Amino acid sequence: MLVGHACFLAQKNTAATHKIKNDLMDAIHFLHQLPERCPFLNAEFIPLNKYHKMFVEKWYLILYQIKDQTVYVDYIVDCR
Numbered sequence: 117m118l119v120g121h122a123c124f125l126a127q128k129n130t131a132a133t134h135k136i137k138n139d140l141m142d143a144i145h146f147l148h149q150l151p152e153r154c155p156f157l158n159a160e161f162i163p164l165n166k167y168h169k170m171f172v173e174k175w176y177l178i179l180y181q182i183k184d185q186t187v188y189v190d191y192i193v194d195c196r
Contacts, residue, residue, distance in 0.1 A: 117192040121176070124194075136173060140192065143172045147180065147187045154180075167191075 118140060126133040147170070157169040157179060167190065170178045179191040 121192060121194055136176070140172055140176060140178070143170060143178060144189055147189075151180075151182050151187045 118137065121140075122133050122137050125136060151168070154168045154170040156165050157167045158164065167179045167181055170180070172178060175195045177191075177193040177195050178189060179193065180187055180189045182188075
């Protein structure tokens with residue numbers, strides 16, 4: 117998903133592509149230190165307490181879960 121977002125943004129603004137890629141990667145790497153810092157996503161049709169949500173920049177949402185002290189990033193959503 118990260119590659120897809122980067123390719124889409126690269127068509128509009130290459131400098132912004134590098135920035136958002138780095139911002140997303142930094143946020144994901146930071147989860148290694150404090151994975152529980154973000155709240156759970158509570159939404160209809162989503163199992164309770166399964167996915168944590170983390171917002172990056174203005175409109176990116178990272179959904180991840182923690183299993184046995186391992187963080188799995190499942191979705192990167194462009195919320196524009």
